[in-house]
Amino acid sequence: MKPWEDKVRRVTPYTPGEQPKIKKIIKLNTNENPYPPSPTATKKLRELDTDMLRRYPDPNVSDLVGAIADFYKLDKSQVFVGVGSDDVLAMIFLTFFSESGKPVFFPDITYTFYDVWANLFKIPFERKVLNDNFEICAEDYYETNGGVIFPNPNAPTGTAVPLSFIEDVLEHNKDVIVVIDEAYVDFGAESALSLIDKYDNLLVVQTFSKSRSTAGLRIGYAMGNQELIAALNAVKHSYNSYTMNYPSIVLGVETINDRAYFEETTAKVIATRENTKKELEALGYTFGDSKTNFIFAAHEEFDAKEIFAFLREKAIIVRHFNAPRISNYLRISIGTDEEMAALVVALKEFEQQKRS
């Protein structure tokens, strides 16, 4: 043992989905958008004032905060921007969940980064068990806690709760911060954004990585009352004044301003998802009513790990979580119609092979 080893903070990190370097694969494992970024954004990249790269970017990210505020008809003081929603959520855990010493509540089957953040910042937590239909139960969140967070739609289950459910949770949690993680909301769920004026303890978190086709830019944001946003900004400016780089800020503004492209590509993903649901159903897969850009599916007869391995052989990568209750499921991102057709062909081949 080294003399300094007891000085090191020991953590078990989150495991992100693979980012294989081969290009000729069908990549349905990290819920990226199959459509390219907004053409106005990529055009802007070509015209970027490169001399600005030698300067520090705007630490307050005013242009991007302003563009997001305009999109949602909010005031700039109600928007916080970070390096993807992971950065925003990490800062939320540190800012709002680390002080009380009480456990933060989140579902047992959910985004697996929540307990990683809780452990990183030594925040106690309780996982609230989803029911057998993989639904969140509002009553589980009535007890005293140090904060509440869940995704809507939930991930990896893909299903959504209505606003009345979120209001129920908020009514029972007026003394803590309640965070709705809406990474996938644009694909068919109802946003809790309409509740931020009524509930000053509500934060809604969204991202550019899914519906806005720019996971590679790393942009996420939180929306809520200005006191919460100011507290988040104080922590951000105590961590790193300049989290958002110049290309991200400039392209982020163009991306959010291109509403038509966003609506068009989102509608296409939704149409492909609904079509894929029918195909998977016909093949004997079961899944909840996904409102996201992925389907979380299990087959009635076949083992998920076997399907996963078979698809991988065919250069189709989906995501498998080796975790309690969900180890027989695959999370399949929605690609283009062509990619999903290739997936269906491969799944049919798998079935044939199993039955022969």
Place this chain on the structure above:
Amino acid sequence: MKPWEDKVRRVTPYTPGEQPKIKKIIKLNTNENPYPPSPTATKKLRELDTDMLRRYPDPNVSDLVGAIADFYKLDKSQVFVGVGSDDVLAMIFLTFFSESGKPVFFPDITYTFYDVWANLFKIPFERKVLNDNFEICAEDYYETNGGVIFPNPNAPTGTAVPLSFIEDVLEHNKDVIVVIDEAYVDFGAESALSLIDKYDNLLVVQTFSKSRSTAGLRIGYAMGNQELIAALNAVKHSYNSYTMNYPSIVLGVETINDRAYFEETTAKVIATRENTKKELEALGYTFGDSKTNFIFAAHEEFDAKEIFAFLREKAIIVRHFNAPRISNYLRISIGTDEEMAALVVALKEFEQQKRS
């Protein structure tokens, strides 16, 4: 008081130098490089594969880590990359200084973010007082502590210590992590990088923001033995898997690979600094022997705040810290020869006005 207010972590953030939006100013306040980024890097920006922006970037940042490792003839396992050296340093505070409960030591006059990070993560700290010549005293770092960090060259003083000084500190601190913050090292100080094989508790932190003309890309890095780097990566992957965005990774690789441009622009900044020293000396300013891209200067007769305000009127922005012991100093970044000539003209005007 709101019912949730006791749940909020309260911090006093770092105050970054201004980033005024007006372009027609001489900006000598945040130690940016006056020369544009490497032309090969900006060319690459125009050719960027924009479809990649819809994908998550490589969470391990292998290409950039590899390019930095190649530049310094290290193994990839000895390099950690973050969103500017502020991100790297924040993670270092969390990873290596937050466990022991003992105070981390750093100088009283130094980078003002150190105590902000310590407060953010509730790490006790002790500021070790520089001597009257604004020099760090090695003996101050002999006592039991929870970690040691100082910049070399120090900021905002601008002066450097030799490697023997750093070895002295390391010899007295084998049971903690010692961090040398080398943000400015390329402008004339000796890097401690040559010591990382001898001292497995040493981390050397550098940045692209100064000598590599790309503050707008947000790239910083730490170099040290692979166990330290692995611990940092575990914390990074417990915070945000994808901190580095796609444009930064691609342009970062090109930037570090262009060694000739880096050497040429660094030499120009050093030459301008040495010339500016002569000019300032002739005007009655005193300063240490800066090995950075700034000069930390005080005038024998005139008040720093008055000079600051006068320069501002002339659209020349320098940095003034309203802090004990240094409130009569100005930190003046090294710009182009033309910018420094304009500064000298303005300082002469100031003197004339004062004497008339």
